[in-house]
Amino acid sequence: MKLFQAYKLISALMLLASSEAFAHDMSSGNLKVAVLLFEGVEEIDYAGPIEAFGASGAKVFTVGQTKATVESVWGLKVTPDYEFSDAPEADVLVVPGGGIKAAWKNPMLLGWVKERAAKVKVVMSVCSGAFILGKAGLLDGIPATTTASLRSQLAAMFPTATVKDKRFVDAGKIITTAGLSAGIDGTLYLIERQSGKKQAEAAASYMEYDWKPSLN
Template sequence: MRKVVIAVLIVLFATAAVAAGAKTVWVCPMAEHAQEFEKPGQCPICGMALVEKEKRFRVAVLVFNYAEDIDFTAPIEVLGHTGAQIFTVAATTDPINTVFGLHIRPDYDLAHAPASDVLLVPGGGVSNAWKNEQVLSFIRQRAKDTKYVMSVCNGAFILAKAGLLDGLTATTTASRIDELADVAPKTRVVRERVVDNGKIITTAGLSAGIDGSLHLIDREFGRPRAEQIARAIEYRWDPASKWTRSTLADTRLPDVKLPDDAVWEMLTSNGDTKKWEMHGRLHVEMSQEEALDFATKQLVAKGWMLREKTNGKRSWVKKDREGQTWLTTLTSTPDSTPSTYLETMSIRKISG
């Protein structure tokens, strides 16, 4: 018995000695500057502040075929400035192609991905990802273990399909706000740039991933660090700003699908959050009134109520899911070229 006690004490003393002798190592956030340092300071190569090697933030980035480039590359850049350990994860380690043709070989497949503090889910061509039960299962499991899960753009649809947005508030890219509300009926979908539910963070489209990443840094490392990184990447970050692309009134303009042989030339498009006007030239093998009736048929099918029908003009009204009523007007005048018309489509909020 005495020998056992002595042996245990030896092990404990040895462990304590190793722990006492362990040194804190500091490194540059830039992976290419691999030198290790014994104390904090600045990297002698690039001037970035050194970070403790063992305390670096760990970020797992989910990638898939036709992921939107900026949705994950921008957050990688921003979070990288904290000295984070960043790695990519995919269903397999086979190369994937992004929306703009960038070829990426994922670092890990789903089964072998290391633990992380953050799981980043970009948008892009998300339909295959949200139909892949292995991917959804991975996200659900990571959501239990990781500190943050952040989607960018329509990556919110993947989180919705995984059930992570149920009972929460979320946002997505401007053109798919209403669609997300349909896909995720248990989620309150809002027109905001960044929505923070604690663990689950969603952002609007594309560049909003930069704001989401800075917001995450603000939470984890403090406002001064987030502001310093925003300056370092030369980005005008305003966390108090209420601006987001989805609040502009052109996102409320109804889509009109033109015939295959039609040609549309945009001339002007401008407005604000309460009104918008789009002016262009349309060539279509229809009469002026046929073209207006063609548009009316589509709008009525989408819930717009015809309010006015006169020669060369149509107007419709609709109340959206947010309780706001919008008036859309389409006017058409013949151009000098046969079967060509100058078209003006406008929208303005009339109540709500």
């Protein structure tokens, strides 16, 4: 019995050491990711990409119009790390969707998105966040997607964009994804594009996410 308990203790210590080594390895990323938050934002639209980017070693922070707490679609309350006026520079800007009726009519929010889009390497929208990009003039003349139920509406509102029935669309600087969990697939794709397939696979494995890169 004592031998079995000792074995369990050794196994637990080895697992802990392995986990700590993994976390150290994953913390080596230099990508800086800014995630937009607003009242009515969809939880998985921002939490999914944050988890995937974080698992890849990226430095992730959230930005709101102010630092006031915002309430997400399903009631989760989140306080942004920064506000528009003091947000640091980033390599990637993530624009989630959700309840966007106020957000896409907010000139200050749209202006900040457009201004930041000019400075970052990549802008990625999730779900109905594509409508915010469209309102900011970022979908003009490029292929794009959004959540399946809103693709016809996206095409009608932004006729110069070519709306695709895909889980995510890479238009170079602009990546748009379909709804909800598709934001995780788009993020893993972006990690693969920026940092290599091994980094993306490691992040997906850490998340225990059944990532199928060939399915888009």
